[in-house]
Amino acid sequence: MRVVAAMSGGVDSAVAAARAVEAGHEVVGVHLALSRMPGTLRTGARGCCTIEDSMDAQRAANIIGIPYYVWDFSSRFKEDVVQDFVDEYSAGRTPNPCMRCNERIKFSALLEKALALGFDAVVTGHYADVRTDEFGNKELHRAATWAKDQSYVLGVLTTEQLAHSMFPLGTTPSKAEVRAEAAARGFSVANKPDSHDICFIPDGDTRGWLKDKVGATQGAILDRSGNVLGTHEGAHAFTVGQRKGLSIGYPADDGKPRFVLEVQPKTNTVVVGPKEALDIAEIAGSTFSWAGLDPVASGIAASVGAPFVCEVQIRAHADPVPAVAVLRDGELVITPDEPLSGVAPGQTAVVYVGTRVLGQCTIDRTVSAVPVPAAS
Structure with a gap:
């Protein structure tokens, strides 16, 4: 098959691309440029889509011996992931931007473009397993190692997308084995730390970033019965389950800590209560x-x-x-x-x-x- 290997610049996607070649597929490596301002994305071990990541991906593609391209998805990423993140928080919800990126960028925009160009599938370094049942239907399963299993963030894949998705690492027993394979292949990313956190918030200060995007408006902090306990500077800064930063100033009647139970953006209020709630x-x-x-x-x-x-x-x-x-x-x-x-x-x-x-x-x-x- 002719396949596009999504190469993030990490060890997993590099090994996945190499395995796809060895499986006999015609592979083209593609790195997704998600920002036209690289400084707005995280750098080093904490990112996944920076200039240095693109260079790491290209070096791996050169060693594998496959064509390599950078595709600009910055506009789609800004609209479908970054703006969605802002909109969801503004509505009092807690989004998962990595899941949105998988859904709307890697397995929607990227797959759509790949199929339009005549490719048959997209290969990624996710730890998940695509199986075929006895009637030829595709199924998505957990990876062999639950410690690294990434099937949760792929749960948004549709039946059609699943039919054009390949995860060569899905049956690998451990991440250590993947790193060892990368080192044996001569990949410079063999010991590169895993990416984590939100790539489009450079300093990791989600609350501060949202304040700049959404603004701050004072509102009430209520208990579950509607009694006013204090005020806050913007409901978007709170998430369900949060304990710190409430600044209520006095303890609950039972002396136990209070947690955010609900965020109500329409009234700009935050509801707090006991942990059991x-x-x-x-x-x-x-x-x-x-x-x-x-x-x-x-x-x-x-x-x-x-x-x-x-x-x-x-x-x-x-x-x-x-x-x-x-x-x-x-x-x-x-x-x-x-x-x-x-x-x-x-x-x-x-x-x-x-x-x-x-x-x-x-x-x-x-x-x-x-x-x-x-x-x-």
């Missing part, structure tokens, strides 16, 4: 997708609207939790066997059945496991 008994989202066959076609659900047993994961590095899910009134409604902690609207809930990624939804609403007390 962070426990969530139900989550639901109207924007959902399936990575492969849907639950009914897979035989997982008896019929449309019938509940099915699954596991749900709400963060990239969280443990999956047993749950029951059902499509009801246009929403994917998920009820965990045990309450989830600190879930915020805007997060992504990825649904698994065994190792298979069944699909995902963006969380629109949550139901607390702890009733709201009567107003005092």
Whole structure:
């Protein structure tokens, strides 16, 4: 097959591209330029899309012996990832920009361009596994090593995108093995640290960055009964589960710390309460997708609207939790066997059945496991 290898400049994508060549594919390396102002993206080990990363990718492509190009996706990245991040926080939700980048850039914009140019698939260095069932249907599964598994951030892939995606590292037992292979191949990135954090916030100060983008307007901090406890300088600076920075000034009646339970951007208010009120008994989202066959076609659900047993994961590095899910009134409604902690609207809930990624939804609403007390 003719494939595009998305080369970030890291060790994983370099080894993935090399393995694709050795598997007999015709490979072209592509680095995604996500900003026309490189200083606005993180540098060194904390980034993934800088000039130095592009140079690292090119050196790896030269060693592999494949053509290498830089494709400019800066406009799409600014609109679909950066602006989405601002809009979501402005609406009181907590987005995952890496998931949006996978969804809208790497497996939408990049794949669309690759297919338009006559390529058959996109290769990345993600740790996940694409399998084919006995009837020829593609399925997305966890990687062989759960410690490095990245299937959560790929949960947004659609059935069509999955059919044109390749993850050569999915069955690799460990990241150490990938680094050893990179060193044996002579890649300079063999010991390059993993990228992390948000690439488009250069100094890592998310609160300060959002303040510049959204502005600061004073609002009220309320308890769950609606009593005013204090003020804040902008609701966008708070996330569900946050404890520090509330500046209420006096303890709760029970002397226990208080946590952000809800952010209400329309009224610019922040609701706080005890830690146990962070426990969530139900989550639901109207924007959902399936990575492969849907639950009914897979035989997982008896019929449309019938509940099915699954596991749900709400963060990239969280443990999956047993749950029951059902499509009801246009929403994917998920009820965990045990309450989830600190879930915020805007997060992504990825649904698994065994190792298979069944699909995902963006969380629109949550139901607390702890009733709201009567107003005092």
